[in-house]
Amino acid sequence: MASPDRRHALALLACTQFVLILDTAIINVAAPSMGRELGISPAELSWVANAYLVSFGGLLLLSGRVADLVGRRRLFVAGLGVLAAASLLGALADNAFLLITARAAQGVGAAMAAASALALLLTLFESGPERHRALGIFAAMAGAGGAAGTVLGGVLTDWLGWESTFAMNVVVAVALAVPAPRLLPPGTVRRDGRGFDPVGAVTVTAGLALLAYALVNAGEAGWSRPGTVLPGGAACLALLLFVLVERRATAPLVPPAVFSRPTLRLANVLAGMWQMSLFPMFFLVSLYLQAVLGYEPVMGGLGLLPLSLTVVVVASYADRLIGRFGLRAVMCAGFVMVAVGMAWQSALSASGSFVTDVLPPSLLLGAALPLVSVTTNVAATLDTSPEEVGLASGLVNTSLQFGSVIGLAVLSGVAAARTESRGPIGSEGAVDPVALTDGFGAAFLVGAGVAVVAALLALRLRVPAPGEVRGGTGAGTAERSPAAP
Template identity: 45%
Template sequence: MQARTERGNGALVLLCLAQLTLLLDFSIVNMALPAIESDLGLSATGLQWVVSAYALGFGGMLLLGGRMADLLGRRRIFVVGLLVFGLSSLAAGLASASWLLIATRAAQGIGAGMVAPAVLSLITTTFPEGAERNRALGWFSAASASGFALGVLIGGALTDYVGWQAVFLVNVPIVALAVPFAYRLLADVRSSGPRTGYDLLGAATATAGITVLIYGLTEVPRLGLASGQVLAALGAGVALLVAFVAVEARSSAPLVRLSIFRNRSLTAANVLSVLVPGVMGAVVLVLSLYLQQVKGNDPLVAGLSFLPLGLVVVVAAPVAAMMATRFGVKPVLVVGALIVGVAMLVLSRISPSAGYVGVVLPGLALAGVGFGAFFATSTVAATSDVDDSEQGLASALVNTAQQAGTALGVAVLISLAEHRTTGLGARTAESLAAGFRFALLIAAAVAVAAAIAAAVALPGRVRNSAGPTDEARVGDRANATTD
């Protein structure tokens, strides 16, 4: 019993480390962009693609990666994804041409899009539903929610003291250690249901639709929402996703079984996971710009400013998971979203003269508490009452919602900030701060709206405590097909 517990804890540490690494890569490169621009001679568009290529590869691969984990084996897809991620990180760190760096960033995203749903589904199928799974998802959420903020800090330190190549090469030893431990700690469980074929057309339309849609959103801050290029991308993305739904409705072996959305908890959690993570992703970028453009901080100091956010999330997410076991998922999730809204109101007081301790620090601390609580409970809700054979799919859906939400939040809030700044005339520290304040007020409204939506849409009792079916579920895992 003790050996099994130790192996389970070891597996959880491994999976959380992998998840943290994936999320770090969304922001770790941001602080290295000026150095990359100088060394490789990238244009502004090229720099944007260094960031966007990862998001496109990641978002486009999630649904396919999640279903592959269910059908081909979760450990297998976890390891294959890690190897793709690690090798492309090595290539990115050694890249001497801009096109190669952008291509390897896309490959990193594809690897991450395989790993992410495998990680979450490995957790939900390893730990039985209830207090044990909630505890595991609390630590998973801490790793996920703190990753973006910590990436800004680590990226600044590596760029200043080692060089921009280090923000990519740091992934290589992590992957080298994770792969052998995966074979030691993780069982390669996959769905034991009948195989009726693979939904290639569904996979193609889903991957293309999500990729094109995220591309359109990532281009909004640079080109504007009225740009023909942006509108064409958004329109094409929506059309492809409509085609995907039509394909799934007729497929005998769909990539996404549409009836899974009858699970009210899963559906509500996915919608909410577009809103609150979208707010947080945009706010980290808004504050990064504020600290550097308005306050004049260098990358390392700006990165250090986010350390409280990461530390608070690491504490808040596991605590929130325990509270959800005792009081229920719904009240903890609603309160978490409300706290995020309050945090945005506190941060909306930023100005050229505002002090870090008086405004930014308390705002980040509150955001860490709220987002830690929201992330942990929304993950529980999104995977609750889902059969083990579809945990990869459920994991892919919530990851896709978070990724699309982040792209949407950044596109909308950064565009609103820019519009407000431009409307004030000259581009000064005060006009920039005014734009950022406006974006933060909108972010507060979105977070509060998410809290209200959660109170209305989530079922009164999201399954989160050990129930009479737990023994049957453990038996199902033991009888699952294992390679």
């Protein structure tokens, strides 16, 4: 049982995770109101949401390493400060440029806070049942934030206006930052004389940001457009340069030896894959409820509430399941459940209902989400030393973020292509509900296929023995630790 101070610290970090995930969803609901009130074009409006994803994804890895260098609590508080200031700018914005700038700045603050929050959690809880339990709570709050963003976005926009979605962040960020110095460990600032790798920082940040831009643009305009191909090619060149720089740097941002660790490497791939499969489901199910079944936006968001509650319940037992059955077994079971749930969800009907078509598979997916989330986070941080937890958290957060962006671009593209092949768009932009439903079903089947591949890869996961783990004593208990009381 964690001490009261650590429980309070965990609550603070979990609430931060809730807010950061919520922020990725809430703007999607509020964006149409922004466009109407400020006269923003659809192309500009899409980047009100996407600017956050680009800066968030581009800076996660750098933020994780900086947290190791300058102190995790310091970067956590600074990230919340940037988030609050950017949110205030968004609340006061009266044109597209200021809104997009505010969203990009929010992504910067979110990257700093997210990488630091996970690193602080790993510092507070040693590897084993306590860490598994803490990661379960973390996963539960992330799942709840994804669904709550859809509901809260509709409520705030309808009652208080779209500005309230930004103003809320100002209040919440300050409320989270104030107790941080008292609840979180100060950490240590590394002073080993090795310096910092500015070229590596610039190349990896530029590469990841360009890659995020290309992936987001692919979801908007298609994979063969110049706006996708050119930044995608530039991203590959920047990331290749980063690899070459790191091999020669005296103080590499990411030591090349890190990628030679098979457990860490495979765990990051699997983290990205579960996001590829599951993240688009929130978006597509909400669209089905609204565009096909005719739900209002708020009710469409509430349709995901049972899933979120299931995430919270199952996440509280994740540590016991890992202790009893082992990390690899729970991970494989989670991915199999994702595959079954997504395949089940693909059987949507244009004449269906929430109770028969959405609720049963969403409950199964809600049970699967914390299993794959907790186990991939545990595996991604097993083979690291205490001095590398910031780097490890930056890596896994980057994998998760890019998994969600890739998944949304690919599955949305599959749904759109299938819909267009089944039914023409009407003169007023109306689409046949049957064609829409077929598109959603095809996307869910692709998600199921990704989960099947991930389940097979998870069978290859090798959990280090206690003597091999760089994280110190006790880390090797992840494969089969005693069940928590």
